[in-house]
Amino acid sequence: MATLPPGPVRLYGPQFEKDPGALYAEIRRQHGPVAPVLLEGEVPAWFVCGYREVHQVTTDSQLFARDTRRWNAWSQVPQDWPLAAYVVHNPSVMFTEGTEHRRRAGAISDALDAVDQFELSTQCERIADQLIDEFAGTGEADLMAQYAERIPLRAAVAMCGMPTADMPGMVRDLGLSIDSSGQESLDAYGRVQQAMARLVADKRVAPGPDVPSRLLQHPSGLTDDEIVLDLLVVMAAAHQPTTYWIGNTIRLMLTDVRFATTLSGGRASVGQALNEVLWQDTPTQNFIGRFATRDTRLGGQRIRTGDLLVLGLAAANNDPHVRKDAGGAVGNRAQMSFGHGEHGCPYPAPELAEVIARTSIEVLLDRLPDLMLAVPAESLTWRPSIWMRGLTSLPVRFTAV
Template identity: 55%
Template sequence: MTAPVPLSGTRFQTEPAQLYREMRREHGAVAPVLLDGDVPAWLVLDYRELHQVTGDPVLFSRDSDLWNQWDRIPADWPLLPMIGRKQPSILYTVGERHRRRAAMVADALESVDPFTLRRYAEEYADGLVDAFCGAGEAELIAQYAMLLPVRVLVKIYGVPDEQGPGLVTALNDMIDGRERALAGQQHLAESVFGLLAAKRAEPGEDVASRMLADPSGFTVEEMAQDLMVMMAAGHQPTADWIGNSLRLMLTDDRFAASLSGGRHSVAEAMNEVLWADTPTQNVAGRWASRDTHLGGRHIRAGDLLLLGLAAANADPQVHIDNAALTGGNSAHFSFGHGEHRCPFPAQEIAEVIARTGIEVLLDRLPDLDLAVPAGALTRRPSPWLRGMTDLPVTFTPTPALGGTP
């Protein structure tokens, strides 16, 4: 068997699509990879095999206790926040308890009024644009995309506004999976437990209060873990969805019309990003409950399989012409698949935040243009989430509206 591929390095930043093509050509549908510390795993690259893995929760389980590598994992392993053992969150429950857990989360999110959600998103987006619209230049990742989702989410979840900036830093540290990952996870946990204590004492019209009121009997620990998952999954991928969509619209002639007032291209650009530049590249993971075969590979009981969402979306068997608009085709894997996919209400919330953020920005700054050549734009060096490092732009200075800063 050919040598495993380290799941790290600059190519995930500079040319992931080409890297996945090479891995598929050399290894087939399922490639051997190495995580931090040379920990072995499998990366599922092809659409059909990924559909099989995510559609069979018995054979390919979310129960991380099955992992056959735990004796090699140190207590300070930077990927523990993403591949945790005995975490009582929705990510690692299985069977009927998972289905009840997912229903509790979906019900809490579904009760968010879409008109109120959009109003919050518009207010915060306008406030963020107000902070730089008079300067004639801005950096849209740090000054806009990275700030908008978490501000809206903390509002609907019930978190005090002043905790938003600290949560942004903590979430980014945790998701990047480097030396600050465990500290970021600790900050997030403290914030969430504090939120639940406050809402138990004084409930409100928010997601956390609705979770506490659910009659299913879940513990505070379980609800706290679920809120942490909802924060992480709702913030960074949505921020990257905004950033990647803006990059596409600013660099691809197919979307130039939207910068002069068109509205149809915003939705098209966002869907194109979910296919060709998805914020969530790879996800950990599934564990084989017994010996099996997948994509011509012998998978041992307890092996970890990573879900190659970006690679599967680009599988030439399902996405033949990468230059063509995907239109309304939403058969991508960007929100996952199967019983552990992103709940539909969460997808809707992310889409409202991202689309509103893009539309407000284009309405306010219609002559937005890149301040650097497109080739100079860079990405974060992560194999997990794909987003822009920065997105510098110029525009005609305009007066502030006086929105929420």
Template identity: 40%
Template structure:
């Protein structure tokens, strides 16, 4: 270690082999209990440099990669830092129980994110080809359709929580349909998917719920394929097994939903609280994509990516990493690395060199889908409710943090209800027809609103479901 007498940092303690490891039993907060991620990351950077020792659930040691250059090195060097979690010392030594909240995220599965080389190329190729069918025009119609449906559920009240009522359900409604699910499934998967990423004690149970829905979807699409991601994966030339199809659908669902929820929530918070951005957006001096890019620098949707596993003993960031050690890629810390951004006050408009979508062979293949959902959704929302304003002081906006992500707790707003709520809602307060809607259909017209649709204060179908 490059620090002879390390001082414990809030939320993190050194792993075995570090002189301060004995302090791990003194009741210090572990990684899952971090309450102030930014402060913790900078404390670690000052103490250890660009790579720091941490403890995960169950006091299992790992390395947190904080530096921008070091993150790129790990991302772009799969021969030294593998994605195959079966290499992990903790797995080999049976130190991770089956019920551990780490398992849904790091337990090996037949997925492209846990593969290297030719196998990675085979699996990733199927995902890339499957996602390529969703063009931006089709995406806009889906997002506009569901944005209007969601707003109709709360607009009459003149108040809403934009996290709970909008940012959380919108991506799931859109992505679940792209996967080929019926309209009733999306709302049921919002909370299990969020819980899965939190690393909570119920993460394994939530993972089982999501997996069960996907198993049923794949079984159905085997007999009735359509123009959706599930069918594309089943029929792809890579000849994926049912298990591989299910796991890649789960990966896409969880990553696209969680990532887009956080992107929408952070961008809405920025627009509502930062006068520079609010004024520029309304005045036309800065585009919404610029605001989204700024958020991807300052508040990446996935703050920490687990992980990479060292294929041999090596040195990175001044730390000696053993073969089989786990490295956590801290994107949030890398994006504000003082070497990369010495002045955090300088806007990053037009600069896409952030690591919010990772880099190298495992760069996120669905980044454009998340951007399209957030861009279109926020644009449509602010058009429908142009006078939205926070209903609480900015200082009262809390931040939800877990071992992988951060986002606003809630965004309570007030606004003038639209004059004609019926014009927002394409269906009479009920879910769309319970049958698959092929992705190709998103490029055609949306269902027409029947006469007398949605009375002024009627709750939407999804809101009623979530309140239950």
């Protein structure tokens, strides 16, 4: 990659979309572990790309806080800013701090911790088999649109104890609210919120062995409105990261000779591939963000009160200071892909996501053992997102069954 011009680096555009990993490395080379960047619309921020610095920011929630109303650059944000959905404050667990955050996040963790992982795996096997049945006889499929994108939402809806008849509509509208834009996305989100409110109201009357019921019964005393908002956050967080974790792992196993040699027996390699993807090609590339509560210094840079820090999770995972021995790094689970600290992905959500991803891939390999890419690996394309790393499609072929 050519040397970057002096000053803030644009964390968007063709250079970013072509090879974000190379851009992260060049940013680190020129600026160090914390760099001035411009987000879309020329909005200023700091890009935290050093592993130690990401760990420091996510650990110190008093100095680097989560409430977006602290941001000192709101006056520079364009009215139609495409990233507004990530920073406009709402009263969900996403933007709470301190005692209130611990109350809300603790309830979510307890509700998720009660999920039977064996039962979840069985549900995912059933969902995977149903989806594979739809294309197994054709000998070809797009594993993103027809498989990876459809499993996590179905699994999340099942964990919420939604009536079977309501599941298709909820899955459809959740997908539209996340993946579409404009009025279509707003309308879909409105329907999702209404459906979730009905579900919570029903669970208050007739609780079951599901996440909403556990939140309603939790000693933290969550209101129905808080539960609806927080369940929507959990749903959204479960969808794209797990979808792309599945897709990126299948891609790795179909393109890397280390995994191709054991593909027909897949199970021994799936766990290694899942972990390697988190280090090398993590679905959640960056996260917006944290906001400095006072003037401070970080990674050699002077951070002002209210400055926005974008967490460069993918860049941190590939920080050469912690990746001197790449083989050793990918063998452990100290990656930053799920964040860190009290605002990281709540325990045990990463474990549940891994159950969904691992089961989905194992069932696929068991059912279609001669699975192979239908196009050259280099022709696969990535979604142009600053936040997520996922394929637009994953065309494959196999022996029709």
